[in-house]
Amino acid sequence: MTSLVRGTQLARLLGQWHALPGRRRSPDYAALAAAVRGLIADARLPLGVRLPAERELAEALRVSRTTVTAAYRELRESGHVTSRRGAGSWTTLPGGHRVASSGLWTPLDDLDMIDLGCAAPAAPVELLSAARAAAEELPRYLGGAGYHPTGIGELREAVAAAYTRRGLPTSAEQIMITNGTQHALDLVLRLTLPAGAGVLVESPTYPNALAALAARRARLTTHGLAADAGGWDADLLLGSLRQTRPRLAYLIPEFQNPTGHLMPVDLRERLVATAQATGTDLVVDESFVDLPLDGTAMPAPTAVFDRHSRVVTIGGMSKPYWGGLRIGWVRAAAPQVQRLAAARVGVDMANPVLDQLLAVHLLADADAIVAARRAELAGRRDALVAALREFLPDWRVTVPRGGVTLWTELDGPISSALARATEEVGVRLAPGPRFGLDGTLERFLRLPFTLPAEELVEAVRRIAAVRYDLDQTARPRWREPAVIA
Ligand SMILES: Cc1ncc(COP(=O)(O)O)c(C=O)c1O
Known part of the structure; x- marks a missing residue:
């Protein structure tokens, strides 16, 4: 799944490489090598990416070919580039080490920390009164078996209505309630991702999503986000989709965890169109969508641009309300929701009814x-x-x-x-x-x-x-x- 970075793309990522802080009398080739090392260390340039040919990069940077040749040599010597005759040069880390992301969840019991x-x-303070109100309503459900694999109707309605209010018309049949967004992601991956399939993720990204992907043995490629300047590089992101044609891409367009970036609406539209062209399912994690600050205007939801059921949206109540609720959901096409519910029966059957009633009360007081x-x-x-x-x-x-x-x-x-x-x-x-x-x-x-x-x-x-x-x-x-x- 090696993808390729073009000379012009690398030149754009390198920016003012010849004027980097700390540079005094180092020759051009050393400054160029240092700048490429910086991009690798910051994950802007993913590992395993094929670098442009020397001549192409020299043209894009308007430097001599000798400068690029010497820079690539230095990068090879420092272990940041590996070359093979006929195959080109690609990015590596010295020693070739990779740190696997494992499940990172350990409860913290040290209260002084x-x-x-x-x-x-x-x-929020409203949680207690919502819990009491939910307990009082529970008798409405006690006459039944209590298993609702897609969630209780009134909560599905409330979640669907919130999407509709955001400009994404949604029916309750398109919603499945899950035990948090993490559970939603895991179920979607179980249903849609064959073991070993290719997946594109942002780098950096949410570690527990990486853990869920590792459990599916996904073959990951990354799109490096800039710390500033808007995060996603549209040209590189869409180019990477076209080159690697992954089975699925996992993205966090709203206040991305950890960078906080908000994906602009035009990129959302192009992303969905490209995913359709490359046969890639998009899993869009909207965990933070309710939390714009300073009156920030929110772009249309990514799924607005979806005409072919390519986009599965996941979200939940942990960030605007409380993680201890364990309420999340999937928004997808109604038949897909049915398939997810069937898959879920082999995992955890359903969410607790009481917690779902509590969630209904909180959502009624959402504003x-x-x-x-x-x-x-x-x-x-x-x-x-x-x-x-x-x-x-x-x-x-x-x-x-x-x-x-x-x-x-x-x-x-x-x-x-x-x-x-x-x-x-x-x-x-x-x-x-x-x-x-x-x-x-x-x-x-x-x-x-x-x-x-x-x-x-x-x-x-x-x-x-x-x-x-x-x-x-x-x-x-x-x-x-x-x-x-
Ligand atoms: C991007 C993202 N997805 C999913 C989750 C998990 O959320 P939940 O508690 O709803 O399972 C988090 C929690 O931090 C998150 O940041």
Whole structure:
């Protein structure tokens, strides 16, 4: 599944490579090699991608062919490129190491720890009254067996109505209720993805989605997101779909976890058209769609552009409401929902009825609950950004327009070492490489803003305190994996 990056595409990714910070008297070829290494380390240039021929890159960069030849030689020597006569050159990592993403879920029982591994908010106050109201309504269901593999009708109606309000006409038959978005993803993969099939994912992406894909033995290719400048590169993303023709692509267009990017509407439209042309099913994870901040206008849902049932949308209540509810859903064509329900019977049969009634009550109060959640998150995000600018001014922060996470660019490839060091001072972090699949992304850190502002500021203070000791003390050591959600 090697894909190919063209000379003009690589030139665009390289940007101002000849004027990178820290460059003084290094020759052009060394600067070019350093810039390519940077793209690989940041996962903008996926591993296993075929680089353009030397002549093509030289033309695109307007440098001599000798410069590119020398840069490729240096990259080969440092282990970032492998070449074979007749086959070309492709990107690698020194030592060829790949870090598999395993299920990263361990409960955190240390209450003194400030947990920035988990990007999920506490429950809204309305949850208790909704639970009481649900308990009172339960008798309506007690006369039946209680198994509803697609979900209880009233919750399916409520979820469908929310899609319709967003401009995506949806009937209850197109909705299946699941135990969270993660369960929705797993079921969709079970139904649609043959073992070993090709899947395109963003890099960075949500680690537990990678775990679900690993369980299906998916063969992954990645599309590297920029930390700033809008994230997706339309030309590279669509080009990669056309080249690798994956069976499925998993994308998070709304306030992408971890980068916080929002996919523009024109790319959504082109993405669906390209997926149709390449025979790729799109699994669109809308976990954060309810959480635009600062009045950000939301683009049309990706499935609006779907004419051929190529798009399966998954979503849930964990981020706007509460993860402990375990309510998610799939929106798909009605026959596909029936097939998913049939598959589910062999897995967990159905969701608890009581929890679904609770969800109906929360959704009936959505406007008030979600508005309060957005206001709370905006305040927390601003406190986190201010603390980072004060205590860690060398870190680059792109302020997200929604969602619950900041994708911070650090002042060096220190993310994992930092996460180990901060455990000593009571802060749990999810380092950048957790969000990739090959050990890249060490210059990045995901910081959620779901905790109260005082805790976020205190966490940043502690992180800053250990940051500057790192170079002396960093040593690799095994730690329990952090909770990532
Ligand atoms: C992109 C994404 N998908 C799915 C999930 C899992 O959500 P749920 O709790 O609904 O299973 C998360 C949780 O963090 C997420 O960020």
